[in-house]
Amino acid sequence: MEQSVARHFTNTPWETKVGYCRSLRVGNQIFISGTAPVDDSGNTFAPGDGYAQTKRCFQIIQQTLQAMGADLSNIVRTRMYVTDISRWEDYGQAHQEFMGAYPPVTAMVEVNKLINPDMLIEIEVDALMF
Secondary structure, eight states: OOOOEEEEOOOOHHIIIIIOOSEEEETTEEEEEEEOOBOTTSSBSSTTOHHHHHHHHHHHHHHHHHHTTOOGGGEEEEEEEESOGGGHHHHHHHHHHHHTTSOOEEEEEEOSOOSSTTOOEEEEEEEEOO
16 A cells, blocks of 8 residues: 655755755654754754753644644654753753643653754654544
8 A cells, every 4th residue: 555755844954955854744654853943044042941942842843743734732752852861851841831731652862962062952753643
């Protein structure tokens, strides 16, 4: 059985430079690339503020899901890559505010650094269309 594939791009310079799309829908599955806290100009949003950066990531994710015909309730897994795990409560608070009504499975993993040193978090998401 052949499944339809749809890609969504946000036209950031990284997509063409690295060769990826923001999200990919295969059948009823949606995969969202690592989403960093960037503003509309491509700069780091709220440098040093883990809570605000996490919220910004989820705002971008929410817009991406909507472009794919889904919403936050379709998320089944989140992965949070953070550069300072001691700020887990800030990241967790923002995660809860966006995902608390339909909690997915999740992971929070500390990494050495992200592509920009001002970024404290990057989030990947998997979603299912029910």
